[in-house]
Amino acid sequence: MDLKKLAETLHPLERKVLPLLTKTSSFNQLVESSKLKDIEVMRALQWLQNKKAVELKEEAKQIISLDKNGETYAKKGLPEMRFLKALKRAPRPVVKVAQESNIDKNEVNVCIGMLKKKAAIDISKEGKSLKVSITDQGKKLLQKPTLEEQFLQSLKKQRTVDELKPEEKFAFDNLKARKNIIKVDKQKTIEANLTGLGKKLVKEKIDSKNVIDRLTPQMLSSGNWKGKSFRRYDVKINVPAISGGRRHFTKVARDYAKKIWTDMGFKEMTGTLVNTSFWNFDALFTAQDHPVRDLQDTFFIADPKNGKLPDKKTVDKVKTAHEKGTAGSIGWRYDWKPEEAKKNVLRTHTTVLSAQTIAKLKEADLPAKYFALGRNYRNETMDWSHLFELNQTEGIVIDPDANFRHLLGYLKQFFKQMGFADARFRPAHFPYTEPSVEIDVLHPVRKEWYELGGAGIFRPEVVEPLLGEFVPILAWGPGFDRIIMDYFKINDIRELYKNDIKQLREIKYWIK
């Protein structure tokens, strides 16, 4: 980039700081003379460094300063010296000297120890109290300020550990060992020096008079942007991340699936989550002693425990289908109990919606196609692969001319639209379909087959009581969570409902 262009990219802060760098390289002085905030100068220097106009040198310094006690001692003198001064007049008991020299109890022992070490005092026992006297050495000590005293005084200016002379270092170590006299703070100092490029850049026109930093409404109305240049931005720079509001990723995925269904000519079915066992099980020809109706599989409602059965005609037909069979079937052959059918459950499959829809259909409505997408419930302990609330999608085709090959055709098409180019079929078993199919799809990336759900043609024992005659009804109900998890590379099913705000903000969008 040529110099002129480079000059145009300078931010107003850089423009202020850059000329000052010809006079000083100290960060503190730059702050002082630019009248900018620390952070602003820092930013300007970093930008200039990025442009290779400035070289930054960071140095860590240990700054020495007076601590709480040190402040006092710098004014009044060190306690041991005050003690010695007071003792100069005449030998006296320790307590007395301490009182006169205004030294508190905690300090006295330190003073005596220290003075004793320097052989500045003598101590003798007199009765119960200790008597002290000054020695010649002590008197000598009083003649000029000690190293420690000198050092304390020198701290009125900022000093660093590195610059100390040996005798100062000695005083520093002594004082450092004592309580709250001096303290050492680590401080980073920054030095900024112009590079060769920087020195050339300073000579360019870098005053901000003819450079527009931000376009303002005033400039537009006055027109004084004309003839000026705009500061060039570094458009390759990284900017802080933001995140917007958005729909939950599972909802977006669901909308996608719904689009596929409606494109294929299916109408949506919706309904309640709480249903009577009649609709959830009996109407789907699931015998009343089938294990799925056990407490460990299905959620039952404590109160209201029971719901109402639909019209007698429908109930009687379903009862007959179970007890004696219907439409050429021999049925399950047991006593069907209405009490069992009244029990309220949380729906275990969206197939309950299919049963309810079929029950409302009239001959004139045929052929018809319906779909559902919703939650189901299973009484399960939660772990990474099990959840009590599950998403299922479901489709039915009610068409007098429908057959098994059509079912496979619809399945292939549906899964192709969902992004699985190939599907294969295996025999399966469900209480309410015959023939039944298990669908495996080919994973587009891993190229492995994996199970996505069941399908089949509703049994005559299901269709005849609800519709009045046997018409082949093609039905399929793949679980939907697995498709979502696979797409978003989620391995733990609980994450679908975890609502981790970071994940919600950052997760990729569903684009298929």
Next chain:
Amino acid sequence: MPTATLNKKVFEKLVGKKLPLEKLKDRISMLGTDLEKIEKNEIIVEVFPNRPDMLSEQGFARAFSSFIGAKTGLRKYYVKKSDYKVTIDKSVKNVRPYTVCAVVKNLKLDDEKIRELIQIQEKLHITLCRKRKKGAIGIYPIEDIKFPIRFLAEDPRKIKFRPLEFPREITGLQILSQHPAGREYADLLEGLDKFPIFMDAKKQILSMPPIINSHLTGKVGEKTKEVFIECSGFELEILKTCLNIIVAAMADMGGEIYSVKVEMPPGYKNKKILTPDLEPKKWSIDLKFVNRLLGLDLKENEMKKSLERMGYGYEKGKVLVPAYRADIMHQVDFAEDIAIAYGYENFEPVIPNVSTIGEENQFEVFKRHVAEILAGLELLECETYNLSNIDNLNRKMNIELPCIQIENAVNIDYNVLRSWVLPSLMQVFNENKHYEYPQNIFTIGTAFKKNKDKETGVEEFSRTAVALCGPEADYTKIRQMFDYLMNCLNIEAEFSEEDHPSFIPGRCARIKIKGKGIAYIGEINPSVLVNWDLQMPVSAFELNLTDLFSILNKQKK
């Protein structure tokens, strides 16, 4: 799904053909079963619950060898006549009304076969007999038994025998509390005045069904050559099928089947029956129906071959169904088996040209619009469970709303259907305290309320809750969002001051549309924030979308 463990060598011998592993896997799966694993000499397969006859080496091999074309068609099983007799006493009528029996001779039992017998018995107990609720099977060495046998019911305190693998004699009642099998199945007999027993002509107790055999007369071992088998329970047809499955497997092991005459007391439909009956049942089949259902054009001969590949016989429009099949109720069941024999992989999928108009449910569309409007306000949508708990719904929210309990939830944190949606968002805040604020979120979910007029007695509402959490969250902010939503939907709302225990008094409003209360809005009470362990203000509203949608619809009209 139930599994069966097969001895590979025995299985291959029974099938009469050895397949390479990949082929074996493929064929097992295309027969409608699942290969779980093959280990050394063991094959473990999963079998759908409608085919209990395949839950043994013999049964599985029988079906498999037909399917791969090694031995197709109906297998013939012969039952020899005998003088064995079992009498049902009238005392069992209200306790355990039926039993069907058989004798099998010429068994050369070894460890392998005994293991297999136990497996069949156990698998049938779990599947067809529904954990012994519908029936139970007993097998006894015939050497120690004197016929005729009686099936009767006695006072459990007077029943006394040494149950299988137990050190001493105890009473029927004690068995329920002391014997492991007794404890496991106690609920099947508990509360009855009389317990059922089998007793031989020497007055020895053979067993107390459905719990346990006698150690002295009911223990099959390697020396056993002839056995007496009974299935007792409540539904004669199921018991017959159950017995047939076992004796067919024993016949496949090389045993000879003998019939037993079962005499019934007065008040039963029959005076006596001869069991087992292994004659195939004849069912009509309509070739046209099968072809129409499957979308095929099979000729009668092709259909016959397909049926034979599934172990059936076929004669002039009739299917001969083996006596061990428990699942045939309608000719669609044949149709499925024909499809399996034809090979699911051989069907050509077709998409019919049926024109119908696709359509989303209007309320679902409306809810999506609401979600999109809210997302436009930089809110993040959360997906929340409809199940919750009283502590979250009530205590933490400072409120007492009636809740609908689940009777049998295994997870106590999720044992109530939520009465409102806002607590779900409070939980989201509680779980996201380590992330930066503001956190502005919403959810659309179902809330539940009792209502006698509904079919289930439960009414369900779609509701949306919007909640703002952060230093700036206040009434104005949440109100702006609410107003924006109403403006987008072209609705006018009326606000009135109304205290709600979850909100700060004086900073909460009830919102009505056309006179109907459909929302609360306000700043969440600090005591509620403390309950959720939050150190940030929250302002929120909860809006009933079901009611809002019906108001909008009326407005349109």
